[in-house]
Amino acid sequence: MSSSQIDVRNRGFIDTDNTGDTPGRRATLVLNMHRFHDVTQQVCRIAEAKRAPVAWYVAFAISLAMVSMLGFCVLYLFFTGVGVWGLNNPVMWAFDITNFVFWVGIGHAGTLISAILFLFRQKWRTGINRFAEAMTIFAVICAGLFPGIHVGRVWLVYWLFPIPNQMELWPQFRSPLLWDVFAVSTYFTVSAVFWYVGMIPDLATLRDRAKGRIQQMAYGLFSLGWRGSMRHWHRYEVAYLLLAALATPLVLSVHSVVSFDFAVSQLPGWHTTIFPPYFVAGAIFSGFAMVVTLAVPARELFGLKDLITLRHLDNMNKIILVTGCMVGYAYSMEFFIAWYSGALYEKFAFMNRAFGQYWWAYLIMVSCNVITPQLFWFKRMRTSIPIMFVLSLVVNIGMWFERYVIIVSSLANDFLPTSWGGFIPTWVDICTMTGAFGLFGVCFLLFCRYLPMVALAEIKAIMPEADPHREHPQ
Amino acid sequence: MTTLAPDRKPSQAAGTVAHSQRRTWGIMAEFETPAAIFEAAGKVRDSGYRYWDCHVPFPVHNLDKQMGVRRTILPVIVFFAGLTGATLGFGLQAFTNSTDQSIWAFVWVTGYPFLISGKPLMSFPAFVPVIFELTVLLSALTAAFGMLALNGLPRLNHPLLASQRFRRSTDDRFFIVIEARDPKFLKSKTEAFLKTLGAHAVEVVED
Numbered sequence: 001m002s003s004s005q006i007d008v009r010n011r012g013f014i015d016t017d018n019t020g021d022t023p024g025r026r027a028t029l030v031l032n033m034h035r036f037h038d039v040t041q042q043v044c045r046i047a048e049a050k051r052a053p054v055a056w057y058v059a060f061a062i063s064l065a066m067v068s069m070l071g072f073c074v075l076y077l078f079f080t081g082v083g084v085w086g087l088n089n090p091v092m093w094a095f096d097i098t099n100f101v102f103w104v105g106i107g108h109a110g111t112l113i114s115a116i117l118f119l120f121r122q123k124w125r126t127g128i129n130r131f132a133e134a135m136t137i138f139a140v141i142c143a144g145l146f147p148g149i150h151v152g153r154v155w156l157v158y159w160l161f162p163i164p165n166q167m168e169l170w171p172q173f174r175s176p177l178l179w180d181v182f183a184v185s186t187y188f189t190v191s192a193v194f195w196y197v198g199m200i201p202d203l204a205t206l207r208d209r210a211k212g213r214i215q216q217m218a219y220g221l222f223s224l225g226w227r228g229s230m231r232h233w234h235r236y237e238v239a240y241l242l243l244a245a246l247a248t249p250l251v252l253s254v255h256s257v258v259s260f261d262f263a264v265s266q267l268p269g270w271h272t273t274i275f276p277p278y279f280v281a282g283a284i285f286s287g288f289a290m291v292v293t294l295a296v297p298a299r300e301l302f303g304l305k306d307l308i309t310l311r312h313l314d315n316m317n318k319i320i321l322v323t324g325c326m327v328g329y330a331y332s333m334e335f336f337i338a339w340y341s342g343a344l345y346e347k348f349a350f351m352n353r354a355f356g357q358y359w360w361a362y363l364i365m366v367s368c369n370v371i372t373p374q375l376f377w378f379k380r381m382r383t384s385i386p387i388m389f390v391l392s393l394v395v396n397i398g399m400w401f402e403r404y405v406i407i408v409s410s411l412a413n414d415f416l417p418t419s420w421g422g423f424i425p426t427w428v429d430i431c432t433m434t435g436a437f438g439l440f441g442v443c444f445l446l447f448c449r450y451l452p453m454v455a456l457a458e459i460k461a462i463m464p465e466a467d468p469h470r471e472h473p474q
Numbered sequence: 475m476t477t478l479a480p481d482r483k484p485s486q487a488a489g490t491v492a493h494s495q496r497r498t499w500g501i502m503a504e505f506e507t508p509a510a511i512f513e514a515a516g517k518v519r520d521s522g523y524r525y526w527d528c529h530v531p532f533p534v535h536n537l538d539k540q541m542g543v544r545r546t547i548l549p550v551i552v553f554f555a556g557l558t559g560a561t562l563g564f565g566l567q568a569f570t571n572s573t574d575q576s577i578w579a580f581v582w583v584t585g586y587p588f589l590i591s592g593k594p595l596m597s598f599p600a601f602v603p604v605i606f607e608l609t610v611l612l613s614a615l616t617a618a619f620g621m622l623a624l625n626g627l628p629r630l631n632h633p634l635l636a637s638q639r640f641r642r643s644t645d646d647r648f649f650i651v652i653e654a655r656d657p658k659f660l661k662s663k664t665e666a667f668l669k670t671l672g673a674h675a676v677e678v679v680e681d
Contacts, residue, residue, distance in 0.1 A: 036531060036646035162570055164583045170570035174590050179603035186607040190614040197618050201644065205531070208641035224628035227635060228643045230515075230528035232625040234538040235546045239621035242552050246614045249606075257603055461532040468512035468534050 018311040019383055029124055029462060031306040036460050039307070043202075043454045044209055046302045052449050053301050060445045066438020073432040074149055082152045084428045091411045091423040094404075096150035097261075099433055101403040102286070103143035103440075104184065104258055105279075108251055109287025110136025111191060114198070115247035118240075124315055126458040127308045130202075131298065131447070132291050133195040138443040139290070140188045142436045147180070176260035183257035190250055194243045197236075200226050202452035255283040262406065268349035269410035272337065278330035282399060285323035285369070288316050289395035296389045298448060307454050310383050317382040320395060324373035327402075331370065345415055357422060358409040361401050368398020499633040499681040500653040501664050502640065503673035508534045511648035514671040515540045518650055521667065525653035529634070529643040548624060552617045559612030563605035572596045633681050640679075651679070 018027045033039060077084055087094055110132040117125040151157055160181045162171055171178050203223035210216040226232070256276035263275040292313060299308040338350040354362050372394050375381040382388065413420045447453070460466055505511040508530075515528055519542045528537055569575065572595040573585040587595050622628065634640050634651065643649050650671070652664050661678070668676045 040531075040645045162566060164579070164581050168584055168586065170586055170588075172588055172590060173567040173571045173604060174588070174593055174597055174600040176603075179607075182604045182607040186611045189611060193614055193618045197621070201532070205644040208644045220630075224622065225630060225632055225635070226627065226644075227632055227640075228529045228531060229625075230530055230533070230537050230541060231543055232627070233530065233533040234543050235548055235621045235624050237533050238546050238548050239617045242549060242617040243614055246610050246617070250610050253603070253606060260603075457532040461535070466508055466532065466534065468508040468537065470509055 018309055019314050019379070027311055028464075029127060029309065029311070030459060031309055033306055034463075034465060036463070036465065039460055039463070040205060040209075040456060042304065042307060043452050043456055044206060046448070046453060047206055047450055048209065048211075048215075055297075055301055056445060056449065059441065063438045063441030063445060066435050067442050069431050070435025070439055073428050073435055074145075076428060077149060077432075078154055082150065084426060085432075086424050086426045086429055088421065088423075090414065090419050090421045091408055093150075093407050093411065094423045095425055095429040095433055096146045098400065098403040098407055099436060100143050100146040100150075101258055101279075101407075102400050103139045103146070103436065104187075105255060105283035105286045105399065105403075106139040106290045107136040107143065107187070107191070107287060108255060108280070108283035109291050110134070110139075111187075111194075111247050111251040112284055112287065113291070114194060115244040115251060118244040119248060123462045124312055126455055126462055127312045128291060128295060128316070129458070130195075130198065130455040131294065131444075131453050133191065133198065134444065134447045134451075135290060135294060136191050136287075137188070137195055138440050138447075139287075140184065140191065141443065142440050144184060144188065145436060145439070147184075176257065176264045179257045180261055183254050187250060187254045190243070190247055194247055197239065197243065198455060198458070199452065200224055201228065201236075201457040202455065204228065205456055206452060252280055255279040262410075267410050267414055268343070268345040269353060269406065272334065274330055274333060274337070278327070278334075281323050281326035281330065282369075282402060285320060285327055286396060286399035288320050288323065289392040289399070292316050292320070292388055292392035293396060294444065296385060296392075298453070302448065302453065304454060307459060313385075313388060314379070314382045317376045317388055317391075320392070321373055321376035321382075324369060324376075324395070328366075328370035331366065349410060349413070352413050353405060353409045356409065356413060358405060358412070361405045361409070365398055365401040365405050368394045369402060372398075496680040498654045498661060499679045500651050500659075501661070501668055502529075502634070502637070502649050502651045502677050502679055503668040503671060504639060504642075504675040504677070505648040505650070505672075506674050508537075508648065510672060511650065512537055512540055514650055514673070517671055518652070521658075523652050523656050523658055525656040525659075527651050527653075529640070529649040529651060531644050531646060531648075534648070546624065548617065548620055551620050552613050555616035555620075556609045556613035559609040560605050562612070563608035564601060566608075567601045567604055568596060633679050637677065637679060639675065639677055647674075 018029070018031060021027065030039065033042075085095065087096075110129075113125050113132045114129045114136075117129075148154065148157055151160075159169070160171065160178070171181075200223055203219050204226040207216060207219035207223045210219055256279065259275035259279035262270035263272060265271060295308055295313065295316075299305050335350050335354075338346045341347075372391060375387070375391065381391075408423050412422050464470065503514070505514060511528060511530065512534060515537060518526055519540065528534075528541060530537065569577070569585045571586070571588045574587055576582055576584040589595070593600065634643075639647075640649065650668065650673070652659060652668065654661075658664075665676060665678070
């Protein structure tokens with residue numbers, strides 16, 4: 001469906017197309033609604049409905065099947081050993097770390113939307129921040145799974161943490177792998193707290209509307225007795241601002257620390273100073289693509305088109321374009337520096353990356369991440385639902401391959417030709433990767449069904465009707 | 475007791491008579507728009523009541539200032555939590571990786587001077603990421619839980635939550651509540667005062 005079709009279908013309502021930019025007039029962010037109650041109704045009816053849409057059940061069944069597959073693969077791994085994966089000398093990291101970096105990256109868009117866009121007073125974030133934050137949390141859960149299971153002897157995974165033990169053994173704090181443990185666990189905790197704090201007033205809304213006893217108890221318990229007191233709101237707003245200010249450096253640091261896992265090593269193709277900003281840009285790029293991938297079906301399925309409008313999607317596509325260009329710049333700058341450095345191994349690593357045994361993966365990466373997103377220069381493309389959906393999937397695929405290329409091609413061909421090798425994934429590799437998507441799907445679908453998917457209180461506060469100095473009240 | 479809500483059904487009114495022996499907790503006034511409550515809040519502030527509050531579905535811009543709410547101490551608490559996190563982060567790494575001292579931290583623990591690739595034992599730059607993470611972690615947790623604690627949350631029940639009318643405070647209605655513990659509170663006078671504010675409805679809240 002093209003944007004013009006959407007316009008035609010909605011003609012007759014006021015404020016149906018908010019994608020334009022009229023100077024001197026702010027674009028409306030909530031369409032076809034002028035009453036606070038309508039917003040409450042639109043969002044709460046999803047959680048209050050007796051039955052979810054059929055598509056929800058289908059998606060949930062598929063995700064559940066994928067989670068069972070994941071569970072089987074993980075158990076098989078634990079009982080047999082990491083040899084069930086295709087890892088071997090010299091490629092000791094492949095799908096596991098690729099998936100880890102991929103999922104951590106996905107999470108970044110959620111924190112960017114909730115924290116950085118909040119500090120920049122980007123009011124359009126309110127339509128999408130709640131489910132983008134949920135996406136962050138579930139993505140970090142998927143990310144945390146992989147380093148957890150790749151250690152081999154998983155029952156010793158507590159060695160990652162500085163826990164006093166009878167061996168008087170401590171972690172080695174000068175290792176970026178340990179920084180990662182702290183970075184990712186802090187990121188998860190802070191994201192979860194930020195998400196939950198944001199949700200308390202909306203859970204109270206669900207509590208006050210709940211009809212059944214179970215709903216009243218559950219929403220009542222989790223809304224912590226919130227009653228919208230302005231004295232509470234005052235501290236709440238300060239706390240929210242503080243959390244945003246804390247999450248902002250955090251989101252920039254997490255993927256920087258992930259990139260240190262590579263950059264601090266001596267391997268050609270990994271040992272570069274561009275990695276932290278390059279990884280962060282890539283993370284935001286892939287994360288926004290995932291938000292679009294999820295937002296398009298979700299707004300369709302749950303009827304949230306008036307709250308998650310075409311303008312929101314348009315804005316996200318602009319961010320995808322910008323970060324896609326940053327990633328493209330990083331790709332070319334890596335090549336330039338490899339040539340300019342005159343370092344033999346560095347030059348080889350990059351020629352090998354583009355033209356060596358993994359040329360196909362490199363080609364997928366560049367065409368998905370740099371070339372196709374350029375379509376978003378055109379407004380027609382940015383506002384077309386099918387095109388943005390396909391492009392967001394393409395970006396997700398491209399970004400997965402970016403991590404694969406960086407990790408596998410650098411390990412496969414390093415200094416000594418006699419130790420060169422390659423990587424072929426086994427069925428366990430592939431099933432574990434697919435299963436992680438199922439885990440993400442289950443979490444996300446449950447969230448859509450039972451929790452407020454859009455930040456009610458925040459969206460009400462940005463409606464023109466919320467202004468206490470408005471001349472004509474609603 | 476008198477029911478002041480114009481749209482209250484007779485059956486509900488009869489129901490409240492049975493509870494009339496219960497203590498009055500406060501009186502609430504319902505408003506329909508942010509503008510209406512904003513104006514009314516200014517009047518309540520100037521009238522000398524101390525134990526009163528606005529209950530709104532979203533933070534109405536500047537309503538806290540209009541009410542004369544003092545700025546919260548939360549940022550100061552969070553600053554010290556961050557400082558604690560930084561100290562803890564540095565202490566943890568310096569102790570475990572750079573010294574061989576034994577200290578008591580619930581159990582006796584001993585540090586181990588790790589010599590890794592010829593780096594100095596006290597390699598501060600390598601300690602920065604973990605110091606940063608712990609600073610953020612402690613600050614964020616303090617911001618969230620400190621906010622809840624200062625707000626007196628979580629709590630399982632509250633007299634206001636028993637009111638059917640009050641349920642719209644998380645949807646689309648705006649309430650001003652004056653509590654009975656206020657020294658200036660006098661049921662009839664406070665009721666009359668709230669009615670002058672242009673409220674849509676006024677209702678007595680019982681404990």
